Amino acid sequence: MNDDKKPEPFWRTKTLEELSTAEWESLCDGCGRCCLVKLIDEDTDEVHFTDIGCKLFNANTCGCKDYPRRQEKVPDCIKLTPREARTLRWLPPSCAYRLVARGEDLKWWHPLKSGRPETVHEAGISARGRVGAMEGKIRQRDYVDRIVGWPGEFPKPRKPRAKKSPNL
Secondary structure, rough: OOOOOOOOOOOHHHHHHHHOOHHHHOOOOOOOHHHEEEEEEOOOOOEEEEEEOOOOEEOOOOOEEHHHHHHHHHHOOOOOHHHHHHHHOOOOOOOHHHHHHOOOOOOOHHHHHHHOOOHHHOOOOOOOOOOOEEEOOOOOOHHHHHHHOOOOOOOOOOOOOOOOOOOO
């Protein structure tokens, strides 16, 4: 008997705690939303997202300019763990860590599903083209003027474009 059924992907069969380092790192879709500065209202504890990129954020690639040493260079940078994936209120709703922690599947734009890291940008999910300022380049008192809602909202992705047939 020939069983052609593909094995389930690791994110459907393992808990976050069971993931290898490589599997853990591959869960990040590279959207960059978590690398935007967040403001917490001291009175209400409400999280406000901004369009300000962390000083190490590369707004073109949506990656960190010094990922291995990010916590040395940015003391309030949080190293995400399974516990934080389940409890941090400011993780974007589309975050793969958050989705997997809830038992949900990855979205079609995720590189592990699409096979291409660019789909997160092509689908309009990432922060690419949406960062209005960089941390350290504007005064902190002006951060409140940079509050935006989109990083905390579940994105409405653009539909993937149909590939043109070379025979047309």
